[in-house]
Amino acid sequence: MKREVAAPATEAHPMDELLRMDRIPHIWCPTCGLGTVVTAFASAVDKLEIPLDDLAVVSGIGCTGRVAGYIKVDSFHTTHGRAIPFATGLHLTNPKLKVVVISGDGDLISIGGNHFIHAARRNVDITVICVNNFIYAMTGGQVAPTTPLRANASTMPYGNFERPFNIPYLAESSGAVYVARWTALHVRRLTKAIAEALQKPGFSVVEVISPCSTLYSRRNRIGTGLDLMKFYHDNCEIKHGADTRELDIGFQEEITVGKFIDTERPTYVESMNTWYAEVFGDQYEPYEGSAK
Amino acid sequence: MTADPKGVLTGEHYLDGDHAAAEGALAAGCRFFAGYPITPSTEVAERIAARFPRVGGVFVQMEDELGSMAAILGGAWAGAKSMTVTSGPGFSLMMENLGLGVMMEVPTVLVNVQRGGPSTGLPTLPGQADIMQARWGSHGDYEIIAVSPSSPQEAFDHTIMAFNFAEKYRVPTMVMMDECVGHMTEKVVIPEAEEIEIVPRKMYDGPKTEYLPYEPDEDMVPWMVRAGDGYRFHTTGLTHDEKGYPVMNSKCQEKCVHRLVDKIRSRIDEIVVLEEDGVEGADVVVVSYGITSRVTVPAVERARKDGINVGSLRLVTIWPFPENRIRELSRKIKTFIVPEINYGQLCYEVERCAAGNAETVLVPHGGGWVHDPGDIYDAIKKGAK
Ligand code: SF4
Numbered sequence: 001m002k003r004e005v006a007a008p009a010t011e012a013h014p015m016d017e018l019l020r021m022d023r024i025p026h027i028w029c030p031t032c033g034l035g036t037v038v039t040a041f042a043s044a045v046d047k048l049e050i051p052l053d054d055l056a057v058v059s060g061i062g063c064t065g066r067v068a069g070y071i072k073v074d075s076f077h078t079t080h081g082r083a084i085p086f087a088t089g090l091h092l093t094n095p096k097l098k099v100v101v102i103s104g105d106g107d108l109i110s111i112g113g114n115h116f117i118h119a120a121r122r123n124v125d126i127t128v129i130c131v132n133n134f135i136y137a138m139t140g141g142q143v144a145p146t147t148p149l150r151a152n153a154s155t156m157p158y159g160n161f162e163r164p165f166n167i168p169y170l171a172e173s174s175g176a177v178y179v180a181r182w183t184a185l186h187v188r189r190l191t192k193a194i195a196e197a198l199q200k201p202g203f204s205v206v207e208v209i210s211p212c213s214t215l216y217s218r219r220n221r222i223g224t225g226l227d228l229m230k231f232y233h234d235n236c237e238i239k240h241g242a243d244t245r246e247l248d249i250g251f252q253e254e255i256t257v258g259k260f261i262d263t264e265r266p267t268y269v270e271s272m273n274t275w276y277a278e279v280f281g282d283q284y285e286p287y288e289g290s291a292k
Numbered sequence: 293m294t295a296d297p298k299g300v301l302t303g304e305h306y307l308d309g310d311h312a313a314a315e316g317a318l319a320a321g322c323r324f325f326a327g328y329p330i331t332p333s334t335e336v337a338e339r340i341a342a343r344f345p346r347v348g349g350v351f352v353q354m355e356d357e358l359g360s361m362a363a364i365l366g367g368a369w370a371g372a373k374s375m376t377v378t379s380g381p382g383f384s385l386m387m388e389n390l391g392l393g394v395m396m397e398v399p400t401v402l403v404n405v406q407r408g409g410p411s412t413g414l415p416t417l418p419g420q421a422d423i424m425q426a427r428w429g430s431h432g433d434y435e436i437i438a439v440s441p442s443s444p445q446e447a448f449d450h451t452i453m454a455f456n457f458a459e460k461y462r463v464p465t466m467v468m469m470d471e472c473v474g475h476m477t478e479k480v481v482i483p484e485a486e487e488i489e490i491v492p493r494k495m496y497d498g499p500k501t502e503y504l505p506y507e508p509d510e511d512m513v514p515w516m517v518r519a520g521d522g523y524r525f526h527t528t529g530l531t532h533d534e535k536g537y538p539v540m541n542s543k544c545q546e547k548c549v550h551r552l553v554d555k556i557r558s559r560i561d562e563i564v565v566l567e568e569d570g571v572e573g574a575d576v577v578v579v580s581y582g583i584t585s586r587v588t589v590p591a592v593e594r595a596r597k598d599g600i601n602v603g604s605l606r607l608v609t610i611w612p613f614p615e616n617r618i619r620e621l622s623r624k625i626k627t628f629i630v631p632e633i634n635y636g637q638l639c640y641e642v643e644r645c646a647a648g649n650a651e652t653v654l655v656p657h658g659g660g661w662v663h664d665p666g667d668i669y670d671a672i673k674k675g676a677k
Contacts, residue, residue, distance in 0.1 A: 020526065023537060053522035058366075069526060069538065074519040076369065077528035077538070078362065079392050085326070085359035089366025089374065090519055092350045093324050097370065097520045115362075118355040268352075276345045283346070290323035290349055291371025291518060 018042045018052065020072045027066060031225025033184030033210030037131055038067060040187055040208075041102065044194035056099045058087040060107035062138045063212070064131040067102040081112030084119045087126050094289045095125065095269050098198065105132040105146040109165050113145070120174035123202045125267040129194065130167060130205060133212035134249075141215035148251040152220050169244040171205040172261050178204035179244065179261035184211060185232040186257065193259060202267045209255060222252060293492045295319050295452075297485035299347050307480045309447035309473040310335035313403055314343070315480070316451025317375050319488055322401070323349035324367035324374040326360040328382060331415040332471040333405035336377040357382040361389035361402070368400045369527070371493075371518035373455060377403040379471075380413060383422055383429070391430030392529045393464040394552060397506075397514060399493060401454045403467040405474040408659030418471035419659035420582055420633035426466050427611050433549055435556035437563060438466040438611040440582040444478045450608070456491040457563065461556055462513050468610060470633070472583040472662060496523075505536040506548075512555035556612055565608035566617060570596075574603030576675045577621055578629045579642050581607040583662055588631060591668035600676045610638065618645035627675030631655035631668045651675065 013021075019042070028034045045055065052073050059068035061080035068075040074097075078086045083101045091099045101108070108116050108130050119126065135153055136142040143153035146167065147160045156162070171179045178200040182190040190208060197204035209232065211217060213225035222228065232255065240258040247256050266274065273286045299318035307315070314336045317325070325344065327337040337353070344351045354360040360376045367374035378386060383404050393400055406422050408414030422429075426438045437457045441450040451467050458465040496503055496515030505525045506514050517523040530538035531545045556563065567585075569592070571577055576595075580588045585606040595602045605621070607614065618641075622628070628650055630639035635656045643652040655671045657663050 020537075022535075052524065054520060056519045069528065073524050074369075075524075075526045076366070077526070077530065078365075079389055079529055082358060082362035082389060082392075085354060085362035086366040088352070088354075088359075089324065089326060089363035089368075090370045091366075092352060092363075093367040093370035093372040093374075094518075094520050114355050115359050118359070122352075272345075272350075280345065285348060287348065287350060289370075 015039070015042050018045060018072055020070055023070055026070055028063065029214045031211065031213040032063070033133065033208070033225065034064060034067065034131060036184040036187060037129065037208050037210060038070065040191040041129065041194055043191045044198060047191070048195055048198060050098060050198065054096065054098055056090055056097050058083045058090065058099065058101050060103040060112060062104040062107050062136070064102060064104035065107060081107055081115065083107065084112055084115040084128065088119060088124050091124060091126050092269070093291050096289060099126045100129065100198070101126060102129045102131070105130060105134070105167070106136045106144045109167060109170070110145040117170065117174040120171055120176045120203045122268045123175055123177060123265050125201055125203070125269065127197045127204045128206070130207045131210045132167060132207055133210045133216055135212055135216040137212045137215050141219050148249055150251040154219070164249070166244070166248045167205070167207045168247045168260050172244045175203065175265070176205045176261060177202035177263050177265050180259040181207040181209065181247065181257050183209040183232040183236060183255065183257060185229045186236070196262070202265060293490045295485040295488035295490050296321055300485040300488065301482050302484050303482055305480045305482060306477055307444050308335065308475050308477045309441065309444045309469055310405060310475065311339045312444040312447040312480045313377070313451045313467060313469065314339035315482060316448040317401065317455070318343055318347060319482065320373060320452045320455035321490060322373045322375045322455065323347070324364065324372035325349065325351045325376065326354050326363035326367065326374070327376045327378065328354050328357045328360050330379045330382045332407055332474050333377045333379045333403065335474070336403060336405070357385035358388060361386040362392070364400045365389060365393050365396065365398045368398045369519050375401040375403065377405065379405050379407050380409045380422060381411070383425060387425070387429040390464055391432060394430065394434045394436070395529045396527045397462040398464060399458040399462050400464050401451065401458055401467065402464055403451065403469065406468060406470040414660050416471065417660040418583060418633060418662065420470055420584065421637065421659060423468065423610060423632070423634065423637040426468055433553060435553050436466065436611050437461060437463055437556065437609065438468050439608060440468045440610045441473055442582050442585050443473060444476065444480045447473060448480050448482065452488060456489070459491040459493050460513070462494070462516065463556065468582065470583050504534040506532060507534040508551055512551055560612045560614070561616060563609060563612055564614040564617070566614060567606040567608060569604040571603035571605055571621065573601065575601040575626045576629060576672050577603045577605050577625050578631065578668065578672065579605045579607065580631055581610050581638065584631050584633060587662045587665055588668055591665040591672060594665070594669050595672040598673070600672060602672050602676070613641045613645070615645050618642055619647070622646035622649035625650050627651045627653060629653050629655060629668065629671045629675050631657070631663050633657045633659050633662065
């Protein structure tokens, strides 16, 4: 006998427009912070009413590298570490595109570290959302350039003795014009920071401290993703404008969050146009993109 | 379609191969260049840096070759014709994102002005030892297209040819020059823009909701769109389905990678460009490419004066390899002579296709200079016996 089943209520999800719903469920673990980062990004885009056709997302490799695959804009899942130069090519060919790199700490700061500092130096007009979970997650929990001292990783089985990078300090000293750090707990402030970064002409960086429940926290016996959220709640101090030299993160120690840098500097394309106008005078047609 | 006159420096010039390749790129419509300085290829980048501001292009000197190759892929996806240039050590670094370009099917051009290797080798002197790296240098299975100019004029012509191949087959295409060609100065004639044939990008303009970025057309090459045009597509270096979504199983791998290989392998004869001289009815055929094909000329002439029935087969395209032509000739001739500035690379392809029907003799050269034509002549003489 066929039973009549009432059709489930199919209300559109507010993020339907921005997500590739045909790819959901995603691959991320329960209580991973990545879902929150995507939500914050989606809300920022929504709030700013950025036309989705003008937005491009580029990711590298790793758990965060998978973000590009779930966002329904022109989206590029590239090679390990190369999201920033790939994004540079997209942006310089079509500066009207809003190009956002969403990738992990290992991808952007280790294998892609050289690209990160040089794109910041050139002030390429892209936004980088760097999700920092303190570990190489997709490959199974190896030490990252951000792993706090003493924290355990599969390739630092007795605890990490390598000094980690302080991402805001690296970003600022390389030339980034906007630098903020929040955690996956600070959804509202994170959303606001992403929105500000998206509006900022030049190289903007938002670091998001995010729980990796499966590898980092399990290996270090510091609980589930939820426990880490509790930890962020109890141990984050908001210090806008803090000196970025003082933003190192110790193992299970206080984390300083906030907006640290928000400054003005001509972007790569602006510098190029200003300079060539000076050199060539009227003969120079200001560059607005080569793909017509 | 013909060239955009803006980039075409019509007239007679006295240029070296590096500068000529830069002009070829400009004529082909290249407007995004990302590169990193490396001898003996730097002059290509320098000329582009000087010329681009006047033609509406963007030149960016990247932090390394990894970034250069990644950037030109991004540039191509945003709609530009893009290019990079390098030599030995840089070529090795570019292999990473060359693979991404193959997987994402990005039309772009990579010029390699070959020097002696391995490693830092001979920065200022010629080599032809990256031939197999051009074919197999990135991991995984794929097919690639590469051309090999032997003069500044050809550096110009073949760079345009490379852009056209890249667009037609949606594959990164290589211009495998060498230091000799890069640094020799000769007359280069740049024709009028309307005489330069340009293959336009295969752009999709159907309904946005129906676009599948990796749905092959009849020629196995999918239609392309530009970032920012509203298609909101996805592309990845992972094995993917027609939507461009990653699918991790062997069935999808077979479909995806087989097509990448087949779109070129099944059309080798359509791609291959050869120059033949006295090959029909010959006993011995010299197979050569790049600068070595010019060194071959006096050797062949001398052998002919001796009454030896020798032909010359010059590969303009080195990849894909002209399997059918070599097979066909191997049944008619006695010996293939293969001079190359390495210890045996393309000669193994000749040997494979000759399959024992004809003998294959390598005339090696370690690099740093070109062959003495006398060595090629000696090999021809021996091969005719
Ligand atoms: S392994 Fe860690 S970072 Fe990766 S999805 Fe799981 S919780 Fe998130």
